[in-house]
Structures are given as structure tokens and as C-alpha cells.
Amino acid sequence: MSTSTIYQNYLLQSEPNKFDVASLKPGEMIINMGPQHPSTHGVLRLEVITDGELITDVVPHIGYLHRCFEKHAESMAYNQTIPYVDRMDYLAAMNSEHVWCMGVEKLLGITDQIPKRVEYIRVLVAELNRLASHFVAIGTYGIDIGAFTPFLWLLRDREHIQRLLEWASGARMLYNYIWVGGLYYDLPIGFEERCREFINYLMPKLDELETILFDNSIFINRTANVGILPLDVAINYGCSGPMLRGSGLKYDLRRVDGYSVYPELDFEVPIGKGTVGTTGDCWDRNYVRMQECRESAKIIHQCLDRLLGDYKRTPDFDPQAACPKKLRTTGSKELYFRGETPRGELGYFFRSTDRTDVPFRCKGRSPCFSNLSVLHEISKGCMVADLIAIVGSVDIVLGELDR
Numbered sequence: 001m002s003t004s005t006i007y008q009n010y011l012l013q014s015e016p017n018k019f020d021v022a023s024l025k026p027g028e029m030i031i032n033m034g035p036q037h038p039s040t041h042g043v044l045r046l047e048v049i050t051d052g053e054l055i056t057d058v059v060p061h062i063g064y065l066h067r068c069f070e071k072h073a074e075s076m077a078y079n080q081t082i083p084y085v086d087r088m089d090y091l092a093a094m095n096s097e098h099v100w101c102m103g104v105e106k107l108l109g110i111t112d113q114i115p116k117r118v119e120y121i122r123v124l125v126a127e128l129n130r131l132a133s134h135f136v137a138i139g140t141y142g143i144d145i146g147a148f149t150p151f152l153w154l155l156r157d158r159e160h161i162q163r164l165l166e167w168a169s170g171a172r173m174l175y176n177y178i179w180v181g182g183l184y185y186d187l188p189i190g191f192e193e194r195c196r197e198f199i200n201y202l203m204p205k206l207d208e209l210e211t212i213l214f215d216n217s218i219f220i221n222r223t224a225n226v227g228i229l230p231l232d233v234a235i236n237y238g239c240s241g242p243m244l245r246g247s248g249l250k251y252d253l254r255r256v257d258g259y260s261v262y263p264e265l266d267f268e269v270p271i272g273k274g275t276v277g278t279t280g281d282c283w284d285r286n287y288v289r290m291q292e293c294r295e296s297a298k299i300i301h302q303c304l305d306r307l308l309g310d311y312k313r314t315p316d317f318d319p320q321a322a323c324p325k326k327l328r329t330t331g332s333k334e335l336y337f338r339g340e341t342p343r344g345e346l347g348y349f350f351r352s353t354d355r356t357d358v359p360f361r362c363k364g365r366s367p368c369f370s371n372l373s374v375l376h377e378i379s380k381g382c383m384v385a386d387l388i389a390i391v392g393s394v395d396i397v398l399g400e401l402d403r
Contacts, residue, residue: 017047018059027051031384035064039144039388042398046375046391050384058379058387060372065398073362078104078327079180081362086174088364089400091136094129094165095341096400097178098122102259103337103348104180107329113322117311118182119261121319124195124303125165125177127296131202132161133342134289134296137395141286142213144392145222150213157205160198167191181323186313192304199297199304206293214287223286224277227378227390231280237377238370241344242292243394246272246285253340265302267295282393289342289395327357336365343367343395368394368401 019030028051035045043064049056069088073081085100086093105111139154162172167188169177177184213219229239231247244251252269254262270291272284307313329352338347344367351361371394379390 019047019049019057024049025051028056033387035061040391041140041396042401044396044398044401046387048384048387053383053385055379055382055384055387058376060375062369062372062398062402065402067399067403069364069403070362073364074359077357078107078359082179083174083176086176087399088366088403089133089341089343089346089368089397090173091397092129092133092342093173093175094125094178095133095339096346097175098126098260099337099339099341099346100348101178101180102339103335103350104327106337107333107335107350107352108180108324108327110181110322110324114181115311115317115319115322116261117186117307117313117317118319118322120303120306120311121183121187122178123260123262123265124300124307125168125175127299127303128161128165128195130296130342131293132158132165134293135161137289137342138209138213138286141392141395142219144388145219147213147216147219150209153205153209157202160201164191164195164198167194179320179323180327182321183319186317186319187307189313192308195300196304199300202297203294206290206297210290214283214290220276220283222386222389223282223393225281226277226382226386227282227393228278229280229285229374229378233374233377234280237374239344239374240367240370241340241342242285242288243344243371243374245270246288247280248272253338253345257338259339265299267299270295282389285393285395292342328355329357330354338365341367343397343400344371346400364400364403366400366403368396368398372396372401 028049031048031050033046033048034040035043045061047059047061067087069084072084082097082100085096089096135154135158139151142150165175166172168191169175169184229247231249234244234247248271250269250271255269270288272279272288277283331354333352336347336349338345346367347365349363350359353360379387
């Protein structure tokens, strides 16, 4: 078999290019970045049209990490799907579980039955997981730009969080801790005190991070005025999370929808302000994530105050007391519930039929999918090296993007 025949068979088996070589202008070429490339932050293929060092167009090709989440959810009970929810955004599994369980509880009409201690524990572990997720996002982004030390610092501190969550749930990344109607187990004795020690240790470390990374002139030169996402474009593409807030809009579902006990907590919503460049550039998006780490630490402090005060542990407290024995819905219903994960608006659409514990239809709304869709808008005219900085600033998780 000739080499040309082997190449033609390969093209027939692989996903076709969007761009045809014959349609390229003089000086243009097609470059494939990925699907196995460290800077794509997962199994993602980018088809890039370049004119010398300048990017003319870029198209993401997804689907390499498809998890069949929606079909799984439509073939088993609501509570049995939680381990699959964990494996979508595997860097923020607690946040995904929280949104899923709140949606199912609203579908079943048991939202008012959830004990306050359970609600505060849920927010506590979700914010710890938000910190861990942002640490990975900021640390790996530093490596993309060429800064190795912040990555080591952040992975060191993330290890403390993983050990705390492992102490509470028994797992380091995929927890199955938040259940429909309650929790798998109450916090271990001494958890609150150990968690407060960690947060007190962490706050000065965030100041050091800002100095060594965000105030670094090389980092600023590589990220300021690069990948600028105007606010109107972000809204039109359905961007959310730090991608949207980095463009200057104070839109956080913890404030907008006020779910769980977030209305009882005091925290700010950081936004991009064009401090060192243009509002909505790569620097702004990452600086918003770092500021959110400080706000998550404030939320954790307040949750610990309440868990050690008004809602402290009692001998008769049962975290599974409100968990329904049968997750049967009454009547045919449709419901969309959303929440704020580290990457933006994660939503679940449920369509249920009468007296069944399995949804007829379940749709997952991935924030990464919408955030990545704007890539070609903010990459045109940039350098090829800048594309690495732009993709990293989006902070995608392919398990959730492909679902």
C-alpha cells in the first residue's frame, strides 16, 4: 500500500478539516494544535489558519472525551447519576454535585426540607473545591506563559484542600458527597478548626501569588491586551463565569439567583477593569479568578462561623434525614436549574414523567462549551504564541465540554 493511500485512508477515518487546502490564500497554511498537546488543557484539537505568525481563523474540534452523560442520566435514578456528574467537571466535582442535587430537590419539591447545617456544609465544600479548581487554572496558566514557581506553590496549597475534602468524603477528586436531600456524612470532628487554620495560612499566600505572577512584567506583557473579549461579544456568545466577569459585568449566579445560603453570606463579585491592559483581556480573566479565591476564603470563614455557632453539630444530627427513600416525581414536569461553578453557569434541564425515578430527558448546559465557542472571535489577528495564552485563559475542562 502506497504512502498516499495510507494518508487518504487516515483522512477518511479522522474528523474532516473545516478548511480546504485549495481555498487557502497565498502565504496561508493549516496548523493542527492537539488533540494531544499540553497547552490545549485536555483532548482538544484546534485547526488554525495562519498567515506567517498571524492567526487568520481557528476552529475547535471537540468530542474526544465524550462521556455519554445525558444518556447515562436518562437510564438511572437521579441519585445514582451523582458519580457521573462528578466526572464531567472533574476539577470542581463538589460544585457540580451541588447544582445537580439542588435541581433534583426543586423537581421533587423538597427544597424547604434541607437542614441549615447541610446547606452550610454544602457551600463550604463547594467553595473549597472552587479554590482548588482556580489553583489549577492559574497554576497551569503560569506554566503556559513560562512561570513555573506559581504552579508549584498552587499545587502545594491545593494538596491541603484535597486532603480536607478526602477527610470529609473519602475521595480526593470525585466525591459523591452531596446527596439529594442531604449529605453522605457529617463533617469529621475537628474539620472546622483544621479548615480555619488552612484559610488563615492561605490568605498571605494569595498576596505572594499576586506579587510573583500578576505583577510580573513578563506575565503582563504576555497577557495584557491579548485575547480581548468585548462585553457585548461575551453576552452574545453566552459566556459566563470569569470569562464574562473579566469583560466587566458583575454577573454571578450566587448573587443573581441567590440559591442555597449564599444570600446570607457577604462576598463581592470581582470584575475585570483593564488595570494593566484592556478590559476583557487574558490578564483580566485570570486576575478575576485570583480575586475570586479571596472571596471564596471569605465565604468559607463565614460558613465555619455558622457551623461552629448557630448550626453546630449535635449528637442527633442526621445528614441523610431529608434524603427521600424513593425519588418519585409526581406528574409530568420540566425544570431548568443553574448554579455558579468555577467556570460559569452550569445548568441541568430535567423532563420527568409521572411516578418515575428516572428522568425522561436530561440536558447538561456546559459553561466551557459556550466559553470555548468565542475562541475564534478573540484569536483573529493574534500571534500563534498568543493562542496558547488565549486558550489557557478560557479555563476549559474537556470532560464537561464534551459531556
